[in-house]
Amino acid sequence: MTVNREIHLASRPEGWPTADNFRLVETEVPTPGPGQLVVRNQFMSVDPYMRGRMNDVKSYVPPFALDAPLDGGAVGEVVAGEGNGIGPGDTVLHGLGWREYALVDARGARRVDPTIAPVSAYLGVLGMTGLTAYAGLLDVAAMQPGESVFVSGAAGAVGSMVGQIAKLKGAALVVGSAGSPAKVERLRALGFDAAFDYHDGPVADQLRAAAPKGIDVYFDNVGGEHLEAAIGALRLHGRAAICGMIAQYNATEPPAAPRNLAQLIGKRLTLRGFLVGDHGHLRDQFVQEVAGWLREGRLSYDETVVDGIAAAPDAFLGLLRGDNLGKMLVRL
């Protein structure tokens, strides 16, 4: 009998989570029933949205249960069971991360090709992360060639793709904000026209310096002051795709909100929240286009990898602090 290790939610965080909110639990590797797969996870994703699921509030996905394993995107090799045309030796993407071995309904797994890209890419650039950037920028915000784009959290997994896709799709100006000098430098290397560290001064001032004529599209990963600055900079008929508000996820008081929403009227602005799950119809087009850019060396992606299931809570906490460059992953 092999031991399986998984991470449980031990208690609900108040404000910033700590290591005490998590518990490493040893169980047995499960035995597959009909139509079930046992997957030895190779990589699992930690994502900002998981913070919301740690609260006991109704949302678009149910909250994580206490004293039960967390879940989230993972990729691994099938070691037992079969179903849905998938069997041992196949590499699959599925939704039961935060554990070394997952018992997966075969209908909830999708086979991926490890010869096309490293398996970790299916959690990032070729996965939900990439589709989030692609759909948010091109579908939700409907960016057009020649427009100017601002993205916050730009050195993160989603943000770095947003900026690069914007350039590939003909944006006239792409500005990114991030939280350290190293990240800002990385954004310049990725082809952003301008980048700034939001610690260096008011976001509105830095954005005005980077885009003195304003912006047409804002891709929001941060909320708060960034959103207010973006509303101020958006031009007539500008659009904001609201993907995340990481600045608020650990807030224990209602966040400072943009005080300039009245500008929505005069400038005819649109703020639209979205979830990648609504944009599955773009998946084929997305995979084809992004895989092509990767092959041609026109799109880069960063990964920050930590090792071992025991380090998964630290990886998540580091993600919330912004320790990562690009996609934060746990290698199991």
Add this chain to the structure above:
Amino acid sequence: MTVNREIHLASRPEGWPTADNFRLVETEVPTPGPGQLVVRNQFMSVDPYMRGRMNDVKSYVPPFALDAPLDGGAVGEVVAGEGNGIGPGDTVLHGLGWREYALVDARGARRVDPTIAPVSAYLGVLGMTGLTAYAGLLDVAAMQPGESVFVSGAAGAVGSMVGQIAKLKGAALVVGSAGSPAKVERLRALGFDAAFDYHDGPVADQLRAAAPKGIDVYFDNVGGEHLEAAIGALRLHGRAAICGMIAQYNATEPPAAPRNLAQLIGKRLTLRGFLVGDHGHLRDQFVQEVAGWLREGRLSYDETVVDGIAAAPDAFLGLLRGDNLGKMLVRL
């Protein structure tokens, strides 16, 4: 030589305007040049958006100049001049209100038919006011039959039309908020399914009681607490058409903003600001449909009329205070 009287902006209001910000000035009735009309104004409109133009800030329309006549929608009879197929005896709609006689470029005037509706209707239900309601509800918010709608400032000229049009277009539930018991009673008479006085308690609580299952569309005339409550009540894929934020127009400090914008993400909400000027393509369809409803007695509209150019500032101040039921007009 006949005397013309007009209202000038004497000083820019700080916060709530007062009578001192206005000055009644006597001038001469102008003489028309080629292509110009002299219009004896019969009715002029006062509208909330005019408050914004009294500030010296760049916006979608230039600010009003000091020591010069204000302007705004007006309807009257041509008494001299001709052009653009318009001449003496015609009744025209134009943009030079706040004066008894206007010198109008004939290309900036539109002839209206006083036999179809009272001339004042062309400033309200059949004019910019009506089109604002129609376009905001049906185009910007894209209300569908069976949906639930909340409108703030519902006893005003725009709001009362929004609620009635929503019912005529098959809304399942229409809720309105207003600022007095008499207005709430009027909303019920107009066919609103529910109405409340926002002074009676938190907007969020009253909205929840009126629409316990939530809303799909919010038509915002007010901003602030109303917008926050609406965001909380909006269901999956809900839309807010942002028409005005009268709660903020006289604020001297940044307004309290909705603290729940993160809900845009999980519920995939859209907030869209709009100006009626972008929706002129709907004008013919709007006039045809609304005129039909009026003929059939299925649409009611209220007017609050004050008399004389000297009372125009009071009419405007009363509008900002919410003294009006329906369209606030000055009869000249």
